[in-house]
Amino acid sequence: MSIRAMPFAVLLPIAASLAACDAGKVEQPPLQKVTYVDDVAPILQKHCAECHVAGKQGTEATGFQVDSYESIMHDSRFGPVIEPGSARTSSLYILISGKDNLTVSMPHGKAPLSDADIETIRAWIDNGAVKN
Ligand code: HEC
Numbered sequence: 001m002s003i004r005a006m007p008f009a010v011l012l013p014i015a016a017s018l019a020a021c022d023a024g025k026v027e028q029p030p031l032q033k034v035t036y037v038d039d040v041a042p043i044l045q046k047h048c049a050e051c052h053v054a055g056k057q058g059t060e061a062t063g064f065q066v067d068s069y070e071s072i073m074h075d076s077r078f079g080p081v082i083e084p085g086s087a088r089t090s091s092l093y094i095l096i097s098g099k100d101n102l103t104v105s106m107p108h109g110k111a112p113l114s115d116a117d118i119e120t121i122r123a124w125i126d127n128g129a130v131k132n
Pocket of ligand 1: 044049059064078081091107108113
């Protein structure tokens with residue numbers, strides 16, 4: 001290979017990976033198959049229900065409840081908590097992932113969810129947050 005041909009061979013893959021990066025896709029693994037019933041609901045029940053059911057502090061403060069699919073898809077007092085197809089703009093995902101360096105994170109005042117649980121919820125929302 002001549003010296004003049006080199007930069008092309010080297011630069012093309014770099015340009016391709018930069019384009020992928022621009023689209024925000026680089027960190028995201030392929031969507032895994034997750035369901036509301038088997039994967040998402042148990043995580044919310046285990047880590048969120050103690051505060052986000054009727055009469056508890058999370059529900060009192062925000063109106064957000066995790067007792068059914070319909071209740072989590074319902075707007076809280078501050079608007080939608082889940083935007084189907086877009087985890088990174090869904091306040092539920094933003095709060096559990098700590099992605100935005102917020103002072104508030106969920107679960108409130110407790111250890112964060114495991115990476116696997118956060119990833120499960122991300123995949124479910126990005127897949128459309130369907131009742132499956
Ligand atoms: C120990 C109690 C507690 C636990 C556990 C908890 N929350 Fe919260 N949550 C709150 C309180 C209280 C608020 C109101 C905001 C504040 O005071 O920080 C809140 C607010 C929220 C909001 C904001 C609603 C809005 O419209 O902006 C979301 C979303 C949320 N919680 C999701 C969750 C999820 C998901 C979990 C489980 C991973 C969880 N919470 C666990 C107490 C809790």
